[in-house]
Amino acid sequence: MGSSRWLLGAAMGVIALGQAMPALAGEIEGTVIDESGTAGLRAVQVRIVELDRTANTGSDGDYRFVDVPAGTYTLRASYIGAATRQASVTVPASGPVDADFVLSGLNGDILVLGQRANLSSSLSRKRASDTISDVLSRDSIGQFPDQNVAESLRRLPGINVLNDQGEGRFVSVRGLDPELNATSLNGVRLPAPESDVRSVALDVISSDIIESIEVKKSLTPDMDADTIGASVEIETTSAFDRKKDLLTAKIEGSYNKKANELTPKGSVDFASRLSDNIGVSGGVSYYQRKFETDNIEADDWEDIDGVNYAEELQYRDYDVERERISATLGLDLRVGDTTKLYVKGLWSQFDDQEYRRRTTFDFSDAVDIAGSGSTVTFADTYDGDEDEGKLTVERDIKDRFERQRIRSVTFGGETELDSGFFAEYSASYAKSTEKENGSLDPTQFEHEFEGEGLIVDVDYADPRVPLYATSGNDFNFYEPSAYELKDIEYVALSDSQDEEWAAKLDFGKEMFLGNASLTLQAGAKGRWRKKTYDKTVEFYEWDGDGDYTLDDVLGFQTYDIIRISPVADFNGSRLFFTENFDSFEYQEIDSVFDSAIEDYRADEDVMAGYVMATWESGPLRAIGGVRYEDTKTDLLGNQVNLFEEGQDLPGGGTAEDDMVVIAPVAYQKDYGHWLPSLNLRYELQPDMLVRLAGYRSIVRPKLSKLAPRFEIDEDNEAVFGNPDLDPYEAWNLDASFEYYMSRTGAISAAVFYKDIKNYIVDTAVEDGSFLGVDFTEAEIPINGPSAEIFGAELSVSQSLSMLPAPLDGLLVQANYTYTDATGMVPNDGDIDDLRKITLPSTSKHTLNAVLGYEKGPLSLRLSGTYRDKYLDEISGEAEEDRYVDDHFQLDFSAKFQLTDMVQLYGEWVNINNAKYFAYNNYNGQRNLLQYEEYDYTVKFGARVVF
Helix, strand or coil, X not given: CHHHHHHHHHHHHHHHHHHHXXXXXXXXXXXXXXXXXXXXXXXXXXXXXXXXXXXECCXXXXXXXXXXXXXXXXXXXXXXXXXXXEEEEEECCCEEEECCEEECEHHXXXXXXXXXXXXXXXXXXXXXXXXXXXXXXXXXXXXXXCCCHHHHHCCCCCEEEEEECCEEEEEEECCCCHHHCEEEECCEECCCCCCCCCCCCHHHCCHHHEEEEEEECCCCCCCCCXXXXXXXXXXXXXXXXXXXXXXXXEEEEEEECCCCEEEEEEEEEEEEEEECCEEEEEEEEEEEEEEEEEEXXXXXXXXXXXXXXXXXXXXXXXXXXXXXXXXXXXEEEEECCCEEXXXXXXXXXXXXXXXXXXXXXXXXXXXXXXXXXXXXXXXXXCCCCCCCCCEEEEEEEEEEEXXXXXXXXXXXXXXXXXXXXXXXXXXXXXXXXXXXXXXXXXXXEEEEECCCCXXXXXXXXXXXXCEEEEEECCCCCCCHHHCEEEEEEEEEEEEEEEEEEXXXXXXXXXXXXXXXXXXXXXXXXXXXXXXXXXXXXXXXXXXXXXXXXXXXXXXXXXXXXXXXCCCECCCHXXXXXXXXXXXXXXXHHHHHHHHHCCCEEEXXXXXXXXXXXXXXXXXXXXXXXXXXXXXXXXXXXXXXXXECCCCECCCCCECCCCEEEEEEEEEEEEEEEXXXXXXXXXXXXXXXXXXXXXXXXXXXXXXXXXXXXXXXCCCCEEEECCCCCCCEEEEEEEEEEEEECCCCEEEEEEEEEEEEECCEEEEEEEEEEECCEEEEXXXXXXXXXXXXXXXXXXXXXXXCCCCXXXXXXXXEEEEEEEXXXXXXXXXXXXXXXXXXXXXCCCCCXXXXXXXXXXXXXXXXXXXXXXXXXXXXXXXXXXXXXXXXXXXXXXXXXXXXXXXXXXXXXXXXXCCCCCCEXXXXXXXXXXXXXXXXXXCCEEEEEEEEEC
C-alpha cells in the first residue's frame, strides 16, 4: 500500500506541475508521405531549426509541435534513404499551422517498396527510438524481406532464432535463452501455448498479418520490466498508416525435398479508410507444410576397450503435416482532433499432425561387449540368468495430433490536448492453448533376444551418425511378427491453457523551458494471468486372443539414413486399437501415476506503477524514472507417490498392492521490485549519435517450474517443482554508437553488461530432502547464486547505389554479436560444490550476413546465419552436460515485378542442408545425443496488389 500511495502522489504531482505551467502561443502539425502517395512515413525526423526542437512522425506519418512561440521558422524533414526537405512556416499568435512534406528516394528509389524500403524504414525507426532497439518492417504491399518472420528476424543485430525440426521458432537475443525475452502483440503480452515455457514460438503467427517487429534491448519505466534479453513487440496493420487503400492477395506453393510434397499457402491482406475518421484493416493467411525429419538419438554413454558407446540407440523417422491459419482485424477511429481509438483482434491456429516411427536398441543388459577401432559389438549371450546377456529391440510409432491457438483482443487509444496533456489507455485479453486428445504416444512393439545368437555391430566412425549392422541369427530382427505389443500410451487429454487480462493507463504533460522540453509522465498497469495444465494418460496392454504384433500394422520405411524396417503403418495402429478396444487391458497404476504428476494451476497477478521524466534539449534526450511491480502467485500441484506391494507407507503399515497416493499441494508467493531506469540519447551530429542505458529488470520463473509438482517412485527417485524459486533479477548496462550514412546505410556498435541474481537451472541432487520429502536422487530447479553477461554487437548495412551500373543495385547487411555468460551450479549433485558453466541456451558467437540486389523489376537476396554452440541441459557432471552444436544456414530469395499489379517470387530455404547435432563430452570426446537432418525447402508464388 505504501508503494501505491507513493506512486499516486507522484502522479498527482505531474498534474499539478503541468497545470502550473503557462501555455505558449502556437502549434505546428503535418504529415510526411512518400512521393507515390501510398503511405505515411514513420520515424521521419522533423526539426525546427531555429529552436533545435525535433519530433518524429508516428505510424501514420503525422507529427506535431505544441507551444511554439509566434514567428517564422525553418522546418527540416530527414529520413534515411530520402533526400532531406526544408520548408518555411509562420506560426501565428494562436491556433495551429499545417506543414506537410512529400519525400522521394535517392536515385529515384521508391521509399515504400522493396529491400531498400525495408532497410530505410528499419534504420529510421532505430535512429528515432528512445531505447536501444532494432526494427523489422514490411513494405507498402505487405512483404517482409523473407517469407518467414523467424528467418527475417535473423537479419537483425544480435538476433538468432532457435529451430524446431528445421523451422525457426524461438527468438534468441544477444545469444541468450529465449525464456529471457518477452513478446507482445499490439501492446498485449502474449501468453505461451505450451505448458512448460513462457516464451512464445514465432511460427504460430503468420508473417502476412504483421506490420512490424521491434526488438527493444533496453527498457524505459513505462514498459513491462519482465525481460533481460529484449522485449519483442509485434504490430499488425492500421488503416491510418496508409494514404491509399490496400488489397493484396498471395498464392504460394512449398516443396520439401525430403518429403517430396508440394503444399499450398495463401493470404489476403487489406486496409481501407471508410472516411477521414474511420478505417478498417486486417488479413487472413493459410499455410500447409509437409516435411520429414531423419533423426538419431543416443543415451547412457559408457566405454569399453577405449571406445565410447551408447547403451540406448534410437533411429527416428518423423513425418509431419502442419497447418497454420491466422487472421487479424482492426478498427481505427478518430474522435475530434484530439483522440484516436482502436480495436485490434488476432486469431491464430497451428495444427501439427506428427507420425514418428522409431527403432530402438537397448544394450543395457548386454554382457558380451567388445570394442575395436570405432566399432562396438554386442552379442546376445542370454543364459537364463535374469536379464543378463539379452539384447532388446523396440519398434514403435507415435500418432499425435496437436493444436495450438493464440487469440487476443485489445481496445485502446490516445488523447492529446492543446495544453500539452496526453493520455494513453488500453484494456486487453489474450489466451493461448495447446491441446491434444486421442494421441497414441506411442504404440510399442518389442522383441527380447534371449539366446538367439543375434550380433549387432555399431560403428561410431562418424560421431553424429552411428550406423549398425547385424549378423549371426538375425532372422527375428527383421521379422515383423517377432515384435509383440508391449503397451500403448494413449493420451486421452493434454490441455494447456494460459490466459491474461490486462489494463493500463498512462498520462503526462509536455512543457517547454526555452529551447528545452520536459515531459512528466506516470501510469499504472494490472495483469491478471491464469495458467493450467491438465493431462490424462492411459496405458493399455493386449489381452485378446492370439498375439498383436508389428505384422498386423506393417508399413513402409521413408527413413533415408539406414534401414530401420520393419516399421508400422501411419494409421494401422490407431485402426487396430479402435476396432479391438475391448481386447486391451487398462493399466490403472501406471495411468493414474502419469496422469497426476504433471497437472498444475498457477495464478499470477502483477500490479505495476511508474513515474518517468523525459528531458530534451538540443542534441540530448534523457528518459529516466522508476517502476514498481508487485507479483502475487498462487500455485496448486500434486505430490504423487508410487508404492509397490509390501513397501512401507509413510504413515505406517505396508502397501497391500501397488498403489498411488496423490496429495494436493498449494503454495503462495508474493514479492515486489523497484525497477529504476535511465536512457540517454545524444546526437554528436544529425547523422551520428551515442546511447547509454542502465536499468533493472526481472524475469519471473516458468510457472511449470514453480508449480508444486512432486513425483517420487518406488526407489525414492524424484522430480520436483520448486515453488520457492525467486525471479531472475538483473542490473543491465548498455552503450551504443550509431552512424547513419547519407545513402541508405548505417554502422553501429554496442556493448552490454548484465549482472544477474537468482538465475534458474535444473540440477541433479543426490541423497537429500526437499520440502519435507526424502529422496535418493532428484531433479530440482534451483536459483543459482549469480551470473554475469557481457558482450558486444557490431552491425553494418549499406545500399551500394554509388557503384556504377549494374552494381548500383547491390545492398549488404552484416552483424556480429559476442556474448559471454557464466554462472555456477552444483557439481555431481553436491550443492556445496559449485562448478562454472555457460548459461543455458547462450551462444557466444552470432553472425548474420545478407547480400541483396535490387534493380528495376528484379530483387535478389542471399542470406546466411551462424550461431555458435550452446549449453542445452545441465547434468550432474560436466562431461554429461548436453550441448547443441553450432549452426550455419544459407537461404536465397528472388522477386520479379511482372506488372504494376503482379509480382512473382521464390525462396530456397536451407540451401546447405544445415543439420542439428546435440552431444555430451563423456570421456573426453563428443558423443551423440541427438542428430537431425531436414534437407531444403523451395517456395514459389505470386502476389497481386489491387
